[in-house]
Amino acid sequence: MRERFPLLAANPGLHYLDSAATSQKPRVVLDAMREYYERDNANPHRGAYALSVRATDCYHEARAKVAKFAGLADADCLVFTRGTTESLNLVASAWGRANVRAGDEIVVTAMDHHANFVPWQQLAREKGALFRIAPITHDGQVDLDALGGMLGARTRIVAFPHVSNALGTVNPVRAIATLVRERCDALVVCDGAQGAPHLPVGFDDLGVDFYAFSGHKMCGPMGIGALLGRRAILERMPPYQMGGDMIEVVGDEETTWNVLPHKFEAGTPNVADAVGLGAAVDFLEGIGMDAVLAHERALVAVADERLRGLDGVTVHGPAAAMRSGVASFTVAGIHPHDLATILDERGVCIRAGHHCAQPLMRRLDVAATARASFYVYNDESDVEALVSGVREAQRIFDGHVARG
């Protein structure tokens, strides 16, 4: 598998364990984008010439592929965005500003990424709505009872992640959506940034209103992502950004909007990166998303066992079988940054920090954790390198303690 990823093939000693931040790219994805630029590049939608029609076709084909991958039958309900952050801001701004009133309530979870936390927090402030944070259990799962207890007549929005980027916790999306539907009439927004890359999505069966993800975390290029929504909601919602392609008629005083998905895609579309994402989902489907998840779970189970076998190491979150390929841990007496530096010198790339989840860090009562995240190109040798690096760090730090 490594040899299908040029960066990894060129760096045999590299143990890349930061795929939850961004993934490496297979050659087929880079080739697809290059081929687009070398053969089909033009501004789509607007041209009356064959090259522009080809660009338009490339773009439509990419949309169809990605929609199918995510289990969305109506591809016009997939809006291409820059990524998860933009997708969630789009919903918070376009739907939120039009529908949330003073006294309404917006519920997020304590494990949300800043991208699915700050937009709702600020929307609540702007509108005078109540911003509520559903707690998590001690082992880092959404506390469904507590969440249920927060839902009521004034709840307008419930936002939560499919998978926690900081812990790897896989949330029961359908169960949460059902719980919300039973108790209130709220918009259900699922942050799929760590869902789509790692497990089958099946949007049409999830029961949520919106689902967002980023291409760069799923073998695709940077600069592209998606927002999937229900047609009835998208059609009633005002547009987000305004400009070319999203209009029907621009009058001096009034403007009318184009149909879906164009209404939400202002400006020249990012065809090349959409094509790249199309190639990425082809690549992932070639492996099979069930196989991707199984592979990650196997690795993370080994990692958990090996890390927990070391003195002073805590792995946060639920059991490996309830996570995707993320192992978030702390080592007594060694700050995650120091760990990351020592590991880096041994070719092991992990992330150290709050993982854009400061509310979660406060609840775990740590300032930061070290996070190793696994993907299709990792194997047990990466786990070995990680574990021996952690032991090395302990030797450096403890050695000095002993001497000090």
Add this chain to the structure above:
Amino acid sequence: MRERFPLLAANPGLHYLDSAATSQKPRVVLDAMREYYERDNANPHRGAYALSVRATDCYHEARAKVAKFAGLADADCLVFTRGTTESLNLVASAWGRANVRAGDEIVVTAMDHHANFVPWQQLAREKGALFRIAPITHDGQVDLDALGGMLGARTRIVAFPHVSNALGTVNPVRAIATLVRERCDALVVCDGAQGAPHLPVGFDDLGVDFYAFSGHKMCGPMGIGALLGRRAILERMPPYQMGGDMIEVVGDEETTWNVLPHKFEAGTPNVADAVGLGAAVDFLEGIGMDAVLAHERALVAVADERLRGLDGVTVHGPAAAMRSGVASFTVAGIHPHDLATILDERGVCIRAGHHCAQPLMRRLDVAATARASFYVYNDESDVEALVSGVREAQRIFDGHVARG
């Protein structure tokens, strides 16, 4: 020059005259992006490992290059966006919503692209402000006297294009900025989508508050663009999108923002396309922006002369010496769409339509025009192909008239 652009090199019979919509990409730009993905790819800013530091350096270097290209000394005042449309929406949403009140006035020009028209029109509607459209002269220039007469104590925003995409008119940016400063205390926003690709910008000397452009129109990739602003304004302005990278501390109830430029760049940055844009400005600087403009003006002068020599052809806008490389024309009795189809069969790609400038089309009293736009890779053979294609179209349409 053509051989430096893979798509053009592979299609010797192609006369690509739609660069105002999107440009073709030189090999060096495609190579730079590929190299980034194959050598330096990681999530920047967040990682404590060498690969992530390299990605961060790539991103910073791209920002420094693009800022220098555009004549902005303080590179932290360059915000990477998806493109012009997003840059302008950012200003309209973040600055506009915070600063425009009922009864204020927003002034745009009759030649603005929808991306610099609709966001202001809708902001005015939302805020109860007056939306005013400065007229153009009969030859398609901003009517400075009329514009001056519109400015007053309630004017809060004046928006205009550096260069009209529909006509090629190059506006006297500094003179307009000076006029605005003399008469009122308004935000001055310049749409540089057709400026940056075609002539030297010199942001720090222009006297405007904001300047926006797109990478894909200037030999760079799709999916990246820039917003340049004055530091004092950017610092006081609330953020636009919210999420990772743009925060300082996320509390349960309040959040504080990161410093410039991060405050306006929520989410994982599009490093690869920024690197591509960096390579594109290197490429353009290798030619020299004065030389780019001179080359386009020479071609458009020939095109004007040859087109005007045909019966029933009208070229819109001012004299070639006051335009960039755009020739927007109509042919009596032949709709621009029909023209584009007939030209396309002869390998000539032009655009037919309203060019995202419906307000301008109404004032020119045409539903659509045909537009040929020239760039660094075009030469007189492209003009020849265009002119002979137009004659061919006249033969097809007139021939039938004669027989009918």
Add this chain to the structure above:
Amino acid sequence: MIDPRSEALYQETILDHYRRPRNKGELPGANARATVTNPTCGDEIGVEAIVEGGMIRDVRFTGQGCSIAQASASMMTDVVRGATVGAARRTGEALRRLLAGEPVTRDALGELLAFEAVARYPARVGCALMPWRALDRALQTSGNPAP
């Protein structure tokens, strides 16, 4: 040298309807009307019809556009005047299939086969179908469902 492909597209019939459109103008007494705009080019076609007892008694069109859209509108009004709403819709659907390259009974199309070459110009298919989309919307407003 006239290119054979353009020649196929810009047939005598099409150019004739473009130059001398039939049934162009407003229709006094119309009880069904709709306008459709092409957002990419700004072209616009309006259709007005008098529908009685599931039958299109009269129909006219307005608006501006390229030769393909104008000729299509002109020919459409000729073809559907006097037809039932159901038959008109079926003809429109047959044209859509022809231009999408889907299987279709050619006999159902008659004079409309003049548009066959449009199928080879994907950017122009929308032009040919625009009047039919307008008719479809107009018929929906008439309150006269297909029999």
Add this chain to the structure above:
Amino acid sequence: MIDPRSEALYQETILDHYRRPRNKGELPGANARATVTNPTCGDEIGVEAIVEGGMIRDVRFTGQGCSIAQASASMMTDVVRGATVGAARRTGEALRRLLAGEPVTRDALGELLAFEAVARYPARVGCALMPWRALDRALQTSGNPAP
């Protein structure tokens, strides 16, 4: 096998200051204070000082962070206590230059040379400088400009 590079970074001096920080805690009577946060990791360093007549009479730090930031804060308080505001600023600037690989008079740095290896870890330079940024901001709040 301890890697020689990590060894250079995690010197005895640094780990000693990390393990047994000097001058950590709040400073009653402080007339200058500031807190600096690293937005990427959430680490935080606060500095409190008593500044009189352009002289830093006393200084302490609070907060949490990695070994580099903690050791840097600890050593900084040792180095600047009793120094003039101007001298403290110059020392901070010298450290910044050292870590940016710019030319610098090494003698001015003394014990701080223990951080030299940090220059080879660009991701960590910010950690070492964080306490100095906090000091700089604190001195700005004290209303005692450099002499």
